[in-house]
Amino acid sequence: xxxxxLYRDVILDHNKQxxxxxxxxxxxxxxxxxxxxxxxxxxxxxxxxxDRVTDIRFEGKGCAISTASASLMTEAVKGKDExxxxxxxxxxxxxxxAHGEATLPPAExxxxxxxxxxxxxxxxxxxxxxxxxTLGAALEHHAQRHADNGPATVSTE
Ligand code: ZN
Numbered sequence: 001x002x003x004x005x006l007y008r009d010v011i012l013d014h015n016k017q018x019x020x021x022x023x024x025x026x027x028x029x030x031x032x033x034x035x036x037x038x039x040x041x042x043x044x045x046x047x048x049x050x051d052r053v054t055d056i057r058f059e060g061k062g063c064a065i066s067t068a069s070a071s072l073m074t075e076a077v078k079g080k081d082e083x084x085x086x087x088x089x090x091x092x093x094x095x096x097x098a099h100g101e102a103t104l105p106p107a108e109x110x111x112x113x114x115x116x117x118x119x120x121x122x123x124x125x126x127x128x129x130x131x132x133x134t135l136g137a138a139l140e141h142h143a144q145r146h147a148d149n150g151p152a153t154v155s156t157e
């Protein structure tokens with residue numbers, strides 16, 4: 001099995017059986033994400049202890065890539081602190097935007113490396129990055145502690 005088949009299988013698996021799908025009630029912070037180019041929408045709810053994500057769920061409707069990406073993200077960030085999450089976000093961003101480069105994604109990404117296949121389809125990069133933008137908005141929202149302003153929202157446009 002070559003690497004592209006492996007990537008495709010991970011994406012298909014996480015789209016068919018999304019991990020951490022649903023909503024945490026109550027939650028410590030949340031954010032809505034919207035990618036109008038494709039019609040992907042998702043809502044993230046998180047529980048935090050200090051700056052560590054102790055639990056995270058997502059719900060919404062989107063294409064296979066946005067759903068698989070959100071599912072993989074929730075698995076990757078659960079139990080991690082904000083510095084680690086920021087590092088993962090940066091690595092994902094670099095991996096998704098490395099158009100036409102044959103380099104392997106960093107080993108640190110673990111299963112998230114499956115998203116590297118998306119860089120061959122630039123129109124789909126926003127589908128894969130939507131959940132990470134939304135996560136950033138949720139964490140920022142929490143940091144600002146403006147909880148009574150309702151959920152944070154983010155759009156990729
Ligand atoms: Zn999409």
